[in-house]
Amino acid sequence: MPNNSVTRLKIQLQEPNPLFTRWLERWLREAEQRNHKSQHKLKQALQALHSYPLPLYSGRECAVLRGFGSTLCQLIDDELRQHKMMASHVMASDTTERYQQQVQQVVEAVQQQQATEAASINKKPKKLTKKAQQEMAAAEERERFVHMDAGSFEIFLLVDTQETSGKNKRVLDQTRSYLQSLVVQHEVRRLTVGDFLWIARDAAGNELVLPYIVERKRMDDLASSIRDGRFHEQKHRLRQCGIPHVIYLIEDYGDNQHVGLPLDSLEQALVNTRIHCGFHVVRTDNHYRSMSYLAGVTRTLVLLYGAKFLHSVDKQSLHPICPSDARVGLLKFRALYEDSARNAQLTVREVFVQQLLQIHSLSLERALAIVERYPxxxxxxxxxxxxxxxAEGRRLLASIPCGPLQRPLGEQLSQCIYEFYTNEFN
Incomplete structure (x- = not known):
């Protein structure tokens, strides 16, 4: 009689989770060496893992076992992720050489086919977008050499748009009106530095900037710019623009008694501008006198440069101009406009100078002296x-010589800068 009894076979893997076991054993050894309290939890988890008969595929699945907390499960997931990445790299490295050979063969075949097609077919160039065409034209215009023969150009006064846009639109634009009455050839456009400058323009539309630029300020505006730090920042940008002759045109505001700062402080600021910065400071009684001064400068420049040969140079090639020079190198207006724009790329040194200028009583000359020592x-x-x-840190900058007179920065400013850069603000 046949035996119909069924025998149940029990299959149990000798080590269902060898990776997890190896990692737990390693972490346990490290914890025991450091005598860390986590060793007890790791022993408990390792014992539970040995007793579990089925394979586990993630740290999250290990959470069903005793001793596996959220931290340990996360450690296993992280280790598993790194293990899979290493395994994929190993597999890839085994076939890399053969794959590269195959790819190289394909590349050579494609290159040979492209060379054959290029030789037989005259492909049409890809049409550039309007923006790309404008950028290319602008780059070519900046690189193109410009030469103007004597008498082949006209000299214009350029006026910044902010000088002609009054707060009240019903009020007559005095700047433009005065210049028209004084018969000054001028144009209004946006300037990225200064309020007035002069250009020479030929029949082809090329524009070169004459080496004079004017920053006009009424006394109340001067006081306001000193208070909010614009005064030092503007002087720095004027010195960096590349135009050698900077004129500060200061216009009185009534009796200059109610402008926001004491008159002595304003006078001292103008003296510093003249001596330390080397700028030419001109004082006028009112707006009309200021425009009359600009009209006189325009006529003088027409006489000085009208019979000269002008040509374009870059900023690095500029050199002082002698009145007897027959040929004069000048910047292009486009180059000046783009290089002096507020959103132009600034160096770390220039940003550092502007940052220092925000500190009260720190002038441009002092900021430049500091940056010369610490760029x-x-x-x-x-x-x-x-x-x-x-205390030593507070005195670090005190002895740095500043300005033409090489006077030391002083302990008070040195301490102020130290506090500014070392204090933590919450």
Whole structure:
């Protein structure tokens, strides 16, 4: 009689989770070496893992076992992720050489086919977008050499748009009206530096900038710009623009008694501008006198440059102009406009100067002297870190010579800068 009894076979893997076991054993050894309290949890988890008969595929699945908390499960998931990445790299490295050979063969075949097609078919060039065409034309215009023969150009006064846009639109534009009455050839356009400058323009539309630029300020505007820091920032940008002769045209505001700052402070600021910056400061009684001065300068420039040969140069090639020179190198207007734009790319050194100018009583000359010694904020902070005491750090900049007279910066400003760059603000 046949035996119909069925025998149930029990199959159990000898080590269902060898990776997890190896990782737990390694973490347990490290915890025991450091005598870390996590070793007890790891022993408990390792024992539970040995007793579990089925394979586990993630740290999350291990959460059903005793001793596996959320931290340990996350560690296993992280380790598993790295293991899979390493495994994929190993598999890829085994076939890399053969794959590269196949790819190289395909590339050579495609290149040979493209060379054959290029030789037989005259492909039409891809049509550029309007923006790309404008950018290409602008780049070519900047690179193109411009030459103007004597008498082949006219000289115009350019007026910044902010000088002609009054707050009240019903009020007559005095700037333009005065210039028209004084018979001054002028144009109104946006300038990225200064309020007035002069250009020479030939029949082809090429424009070269004469080496004079004017920043006009009424006394109340001067006081306002000193208070909010614009005064130092504007002087810095004027010095960097490349035009050698900078004129500050200062216009009185009544009796200059109610302008926001004491008159002595304003006078001192103008003296510093003349001596330290080397700018030419001109004082006028009112707006009409200011426009009359610009009309006189325009006529003088027509006489000085009308019979000269002008040509374009870059900013680095500019050199002082002698009145007897027959040939004069000048900047292109487009180059000046783009390089002086507020959104132009600034160097770390220039940003550092502008940052220092925001500190009260720190003039442009003093800021430049500091940046000459420490060109970046990182270098200044490193110098502060070397100081053994805070008192030494506060005196670090005190002896730096500033301006033409080489006067020291002083302990008060040195301490102010130290506090500004070392204090943490919450």
């Amino acid at each position: 970046t904020p990182r270098l200044l902070l490193d110098a502060y870190a070397v100081c053994e005491t805070a």
